[in-house]
Amino acid sequence: MKVAIIGWGSLIHDRGVLRLVDGWHRDGPLLPVEFARTSVNGTLSLVITPDHGTTVTTYWAESMHHDVSLVRENLRLRERTPDVRNIAAVTWRGEVLGRTRYSAIEDAVIGWLRSNRKNTMVDAAVWTSLKPKGLDSYTPKKVGAFIDSDRADKSRIQDYIRRAPAQTITALRLELEKLPGWEPIPVPPECFADGEQDVRD
Secondary structure: OOEEEEEOOOOOOOOOOOOEOOOEEOOOOEEEEEEEEEOOOOOEEEEEOOOOOEEEEOEEEEEOOOOHHHHHHHHHHHHOOOOHHHEEEEEOOOOEEEOOOOHHHHHHHHHHHHHHHHHHOOOEEEEEOOOOEOOOOOOHHHHHHHHOOOOOOHHHHHHHHHOOOOOOOOHHHHHHOOOOOOOOOOOOHHHEOOOOOOOOO
């Protein structure tokens, strides 16, 4: 079985323990994401946010593993989450092999698998399915207020957002990029399967 890992944030420039066949492809499924998960150490991460996210073209890379359970476990280790249920998986036939949280996301990924299968030959897709956490709303104004608060590790958040890949253009990121010091840091070309620069259209 050929299994794709879907990414949209730090996985692209920092694969860590992920076992990938090659680099990231730029034509993953369209998914709504935002910097909307806070942590106890004051950081902020990108997660799928159907209600508040910006729909972006994600990335995908082929796993060296051919068993979905092994791919899920590999991604769990990279994401440092204790529960493999936070790692979702579906097949092109419509089988759900891990908690997806949102049926619309499940449908979007299955649709992507089916429409691209002649070109990619990918049988299943795996992705991180952590939910937004820490704020009562995730508008740019609200998240911006968190970043400026004493609860936030602003330097780490700034580095994380600036290093997000070029296609991950969210409402919050666009607002922050109007400010000095928030300009994007391109992902190195060697992270991508095509070896090309990480630039916006």
